Amino acid sequence: MDTATRPYRSVLYIPGSKERALEKARELPADAIIFDLEDAVAPEAKAEARETLARALAEGGYGKRSRIVRINALTTEWGLEDVRVLGEAGADAILLPKVNTPSDVDNLADMLGPQVPIWVMMETPASVFNAREIAAHAQVTGLVTGTNDLTKDLGCRYRADRLPLMSALQMIVMAARAARGVVAIDGVYNRFRDGDGLKAECEQGRDLGFDGKTLIHPAQIEVTNTAFAPTQSEIETAERQIAAYEESKASGQGVAVVDGQIVENLHVVAAKRLLGKAEAIREMATE
Ligand SMILES: CC(C)(COP(=O)(O)OP(=O)(O)OC[C@H]1O[C@@H](n2cnc3c(N)ncnc32)[C@H](O)[C@@H]1OP(=O)(O)O)[C@@H](O)C(=O)NCCC(=O)NCCSC(=O)C[C@H](O)C(=O)O
């Protein structure tokens, strides 16, 4: 699948220590999986989780789902061994937590070599200030928002409207878009049995421009996949915009009008991108 259009609507964390969850994920309709060795795994379980995860990846069976491994920070006692064991395990990217500066990414890139894509957790105030340079790093292909760590470091309150995090969320999306081709994923919604709250937060994330959302429980996948996919009405509008613009162009005009709104070339670019995304989502569903 084309990496530029591949969907990342639902990005499910799975603790590397949980064999049942690693097994179950082979059947779940998530677009991507983050196999976690960091916060979801207790210190005493880290070594075993690393081996369990290496075996699960070698066994495969994750289909078209993008496989991302979140290692421990390189400054911890587990980070280097995580890279040694999982750096060449065939994951689609290695996700580095607690990044502050581009040089943190350099350190991992030096260890992995230039072929392995790197995703970065954006979860410290310093990472947000350095977002542009981090996203522009040659090996970085994804930014994942860590809203829990950010909330902890900022000392702000959890609010349903996420007002205290708003500038950070926007900086992350902006950095990803400025770097071009870098995926931007929103943080987790902790109340994993609250579907209505999740839906509202997904819609906010989609409105801000995120490609998708990180999840902690399978029950969150369906709501998220729907929220980050183009709606049928958006698809139909995009098709009509493209057709109307082509017709205007053929008659020597640079602007069309659809549903009372102007359609210029830039709207056509956005409309084609939306249709490309819808097609990639359809493709994802065919195993
Ligand atoms: C949150 C959980 C601890 C809940 O677990 P549990 O009570 O076992 O849930 P259920 O009984 O409802 O589970 C039903 C079945 O689903 C499977 N399951 C559960 N979670 C997952 C999962 N994440 N992936 C795949 N499968 C999962 C169970 O095995 C059950 O299966 P079955 O036996 O067939 O019935 C638990 O969901 C969990 O551990 N979630 C992940 C937590 C996690 O990864 N946390 C770290 C990431 S969040 C983070 O770090 C954010 C960031 O860094 C920041 O700073 O913000």
Ligand SMILES: [Mg+2]
């Ligand atoms: Mg975190």
